[in-house]
Amino acid sequence: MNCENIKPRRRLLANMPTAGMIFIILVMLCVVLGAVKPAFLSQYNIMSLSRSISYKTMVAFGQTLVLLTGGIDLSVAGMAGMAGIFVTTLMVDVGLDPYLAMAIVIAGAFLGGLLNGFFITKLKMVPFVVTLATGSIFTGIIYVVTKGSPIMGMPEKATKLGQGVISGIIPYPVVLMTILAVLLVYMLKFTPFGRHIYAVGGNQYAAEIAGIKTAKVTSLVYGLSAVTAAIAGIMITCRLGTAQPTVGADWVMPSVTAACIGGTSLSGGRGGIIGSIVGGVFMGVISNAIVILNVSPYWENVVIGAVVLVAIAIDRFKTMSR
């Protein structure tokens, strides 16, 4: 049959995950940038670039889990900001040990995420609306608590965590992001819970019939999304040394975008953490390139938007050619 002849050539492209293609483009982009502007590969640039990438990418991790179940979490920005504020309040006003404060806030964030899950699974509300509302509430709480002004006086133990660097090139947040990535990749591949996430996103009804407690899986995923957002919020707050009410306010769309560029499907069941790292780094490099190449920073959003369109179009072509 003549269909047989076409297949092998198509296979090569079709088998390459979107994240893989983006990764190749990313490497090429870095090589070109390094050649044109050696400053790009300087120790300082790599350090500050990787640090700025790590926050949004951590948020993207949780977002990716949510997207894998077929949902979306718009409350990550509010959650990140709120975590930064509360952790500072606990340290500065209550005088708790920074690590204890962080543990408390992360646990609280998990419960906040479960609240999203409760509305979505028990009351069958649409994730978009639920997290839009809770996101607004979280952001509101930030301003109620801070009245719009930053909280100062963070102890040194905390700021060290945010500002520290290993051998002058690897910032602590990057280390944390890597640890999180390893844990989550492991969770997705090697635990029943991880496989259940893919099953719920791939076909919720079938998952229910296969005996998966879909409500539990979904709720936990929103809990985890809140946790990664909170960690990112805490880390950037520690880096700044003051709790800014606006911290993380613009993280929602980048977290979704990073996942999308990395090949995670918005309809669920397809994608992963590695893709989101590639997506997050790609976005960071583009934004950095625009600065280094002296292009007007206003172009950044245009370029990122175009990349998302291209990445998703590639994905569609692959699906259609199957």
Next chain:
Amino acid sequence: MMDCILEFRGIGKQFPGVRALSDVSLSIRRGEIHGLIGENGAGKSTLMKVLMGIYQADCGETVFDGKTEHITSPFYATSIGIGMVPQELDLNPFVSVKENIFLGNEIKGKLGAIDWKKTTAEARRALTMIGANVDPNIVVSKLSVAQQQLVQIARALMTGAKLLVFDEPTASLTSVETEFLLKLMIRLREQGKTIIFITHHLEELLSTTDRLTVMRDGRVVHECDTKDATLAELIEHMAGKKIQKMARVERKVADDIILKVEGFCRKGEFHDVSFEVRRGEIFGLGGLVGAGRTELMSAVFGITQPDSGKMTFDGHEVFVHNPSEAIELGIGFVPEERRLHGIFPELSVRENMVVSILGRLFKALRLRHAEADATCRQYIDKLHIKTPGTATQIRSLSGGNQQKVILSRWLIRNSKLLILDEPTRGIDVNAKSEIYTLIRELADQGITVVVVSSEQEELLLLTDRVMIMHEGAVKGFRDTVSLKEKDILDIALRS
């Protein structure tokens, strides 16, 4: 030669793994009511979808109103004068009746804006024409199903349809509403419309239609004038005399009861259903689609909960709140809609199979993928699943092989009772007999199987005993040995 408004000539349509229509030739005369009948899966709906341009035929031609037409979309079908009153009403429930009637066919004023005054008047005229007592300004969601159907008919008429297709229009109507609809169809015929009427209610066909066509296995098997037809003859043509690939066997089953259901009721689905299934038995649930069998089994498996009634499984009285509890008890479920409810299309054969035992594969903090792979291979061999490998995406397999993967899902859990809802729907003949052999082997090993099937032949070949349901009620039990091809339909439809 007769004046035919519609002629199908040698229509063929192939789906992956199934031949849905083969060489279908059918003429519909202008101004007649033409009944189209057949069992589920006989090809009626596929043929109508070809007519409406939802599917494209692989071969053959369609002649409508004297012209050979390539109907490429429902929009085109409508524009040449074909109207459909679908089984699943496709009105927009949130807007008014008049807006629904003229949806896509809006009456516009000079500036291109919708002329609501004229729309209201025209909608009222259309509704009066079909004798519908419905206010054109009311929102559709407030109407009864019967009224919505009338709106659908008004819509088809307003697009200028010459040929109307009614796809099981009486399925969800009361007897008074049905009466009204049948009279309306006769009145429409008097106004010069041609009607294709698809239904499972044979009495309705005999009282309303002029001619009848029976389809089976994607072919036209019988055509006649209604006045020459009898109920018994039609049932015989529907059921057919098929080649038996597998001999019927009388199996010995122990008297031990594994599942006992008493007085199960669920509003609008089934009422007062009681039955017992013996260990190792292959128990069939017969009847037509909509008889409440799938709903009943959903309640047994915990997908829904019965309003009242009692269930005993393996000697213990149980109330199953969700599928996980049913699975814990040792029940497995293979759903009717394989693609929608059974498989995870994006995931591999292995993942689809081992999803039921992930907990068991999780040892020392990680999933043992190698063990999963070995288990999967074992079942691929055992059930002769044709797949390039364990990592292949399940959606690239044929229907029969997908079904075997889902069966394996429950076998690797050592389920005691398997509920199979239409286990061979959309599966080709050879794969079918393989699945039959497999099911019988499982039962011989002591696994109890409940088979829901709308195919009479399947129940006769496979089961030891059959419970026949119609419209949510049990119509009778029969030992399969004593049954003949047409008995099941007979018991379901008569009285």
